[in-house]
Amino acid sequence: MSLYQLQLCVYNYLRTLESVEPGSPVPTLSTSGYDLSEEEQRALKAGDVGAMYSMGIHPVIINGYC
Numbered sequence: 001m002s003l004y005q006l007q008l009c010v011y012n013y014l015r016t017l018e019s020v021e022p023g024s025p026v027p028t029l030s031t032s033g034y035d036l037s038e039e040e041q042r043a044l045k046a047g048d049v050g051a052m053y054s055m056g057i058h059p060v061i062i063n064g065y066c
Contacts, residue, residue, distance in 0.1 A: 002035055003056050009034045009044060010057060014064045 013029045020026060031041045043051035053062055 005034045005036055006040050006044075006052070006055060007057050007061055009036065010052070010061050010065055014061070 009029070009031060013027075016027055029044055029047075031044050036044070039051075040055065042048075043055065047065075049062055049066060052065075053059070
């Protein structure tokens with residue numbers, strides 16, 4: 001598990017959301033290109049905030065995700 005890779009994935013997703021035009025569909029979070037375990041990938045794809053928090057993602061990043 002790499003906490004940095006986990007946080008980077010969510011951070012990059014949040015940056016992607018900044019450029020979404022109002023009324024446009026919201027892109028899905030992609031885990032490709034990140035060195036993540038299967039557990040981390042499942043939590044990210046499912047949007048499991050509790051699991052993300054347990055894995056150690058910084059609360060500010062989780063707040064932005066929520």
